[in-house]
Amino acid sequence: MTHIVRTKQLTRAYRGKEVVSNVNMNIKQGEIYGMLGPNGAGKTTVMKMITGLVKPTAGEIEIFGERLTDTSYRQLGRMGTIIENPIFYEKLTARENLELHTEYMGYHNKKSIDEALELVNLKGIDGKLVKEFSLGMKQRLGIARAITTKPELLILDEPINGLDPLGIKELRDLFKMLSKQYGITILISSHILGEIELIADTIAVMNDGKLLQEVSMEHIAKLTTEYIEITTNESSKAVYVLENYLHITNVRVNDEGQIRIYDCSIPQNELMKVLVMHDVAIEAVHKKKGSLEDYFLSILNGGGLVA
Numbered sequence: 307m308t309h310i311v312r313t314k315q316l317t318r319a320y321r322g323k324e325v326v327s328n329v330n331m332n333i334k335q336g337e338i339y340g341m342l343g344p345n346g347a348g349k350t351t352v353m354k355m356i357t358g359l360v361k362p363t364a365g366e367i368e369i370f371g372e373r374l375t376d377t378s379y380r381q382l383g384r385m386g387t388i389i390e391n392p393i394f395y396e397k398l399t400a401r402e403n404l405e406l407h408t409e410y411m412g413y414h415n416k417k418s419i420d421e422a423l424e425l426v427n428l429k430g431i432d433g434k435l436v437k438e439f440s441l442g443m444k445q446r447l448g449i450a451r452a453i454t455t456k457p458e459l460l461i462l463d464e465p466i467n468g469l470d471p472l473g474i475k476e477l478r479d480l481f482k483m484l485s486k487q488y489g490i491t492i493l494i495s496s497h498i499l500g501e502i503e504l505i506a507d508t509i510a511v512m513n514d515g516k517l518l519q520e521v522s523m524e525h526i527a528k529l530t531t532e533y534i535e536i537t538t539n540e541s542s543k544a545v546y547v548l549e550n551y552l553h554i555t556n557v558r559v560n561d562e563g564q565i566r567i568y569d570c571s572i573p574q575n576e577l578m579k580v581l582v583m584h585d586v587a588i589e590a591v592h593k594k595k596g597s598l599e600d601y602f603l604s605i606l607n608g609g610g611l612v613a
């Protein structure tokens with residue numbers, strides 16, 4: 307398996323406080339790798355380190371099989387990026403902005419500018435000044451700029467921020483197309499689970515500077531299968547029995563006091579029998595299917611659903 311990006315114990319601190327701590331990421335060639343995490347989780351900082359904008363305090367980054375250093379210009383030239391809101395020369399047209407960028411990157415090629423404008427649906431309005439562009443149009447122009455140099459790796463920091471549902475769908479389709487048809491590897495971040503879920507092949511869950519989980523969507527599909535839910539008003543006693551007599555560790559109690567058991571190989575009737583034997587009054591037991599949202603919440607809350 308070829309990895310396009312690997313980070314090892316990647317760490318960044320500001321004034322002694324770590325905002326990214328020991329992050330190990332493995333991005334495979336051709337995949338869409340989604341970083342999911344709340345605001346402030348450290349996603350942008352990781353992306354800035356990968357694109358050489360911020361220097362790690364500790365750890366290593368390997369891109370295209372080579373370690374990233376202060377002089378990795380060649381590697382950086384093989385990437386297209388949008389980090390934070392894309393900034394343009396507002397008094398120039400969209401096309402002039404792209405021309406300047408490709409010249410600066412040493413990649414001037416009219417055909418690639420035309421293609422990029424076409425792909426993001428800005429062909430026809432590329433003669434407009436950027437200051438007349440809406441936020442959504444600027445986002446799309448940012449993507450056009452990132453792809454004009456035909457990058458092998460595209461790094462997109464919250465690219466759907468501020469877009470309407472139609473604009474979001476268009477971009478999602480574009481990213482999928484770039485990945486499938488052009489084989490471009492994409493690293494994308496979002497704080498919206500529903501977005502990452504629809505697009506990513508692998509998801510990295512970040513919180514408070516740490517990468518809590520790196521997991522493939524295929525694997526998640528299997529894991530969000532089933533759990534057993536027990537309704538009882540003696541939940542603490544029931545959890546005690548489950549943990550101590552049946553050695554079940556993957557137990558959670560939800561806000562309503564219901565107990566959920568994940569990854570359980572013990573049959574439902576056996577669970578019931580042991581609980582009843584220990585005088586736990588049970589109101590109901592059901593087998594249910596977990597949602598993706600439940601799954602991620604359990605990761606963020608320190609759960610360990612992944613085998």
Ligand SMILES: Nc1ncnc2c1ncn2[C@@H]1O[C@H](COP(=O)(O)OP(=O)(O)OP(=O)(O)O)[C@@H](O)[C@H]1O
Nearest residue numbers: 320325343344345346347348349350351352464497
């Ligand atoms: N230059 C800096 N100096 C000090 N602290 C910083 C700096 N850059 C980022 N931070 C802090 O690092 C933490 C992580 O920020 P980062 O922007 O990487 O998070 P994020 O997951 O991308 O969130 P967001 O979506 O809000 O950008 C935040 O607490 C932020 O305040």
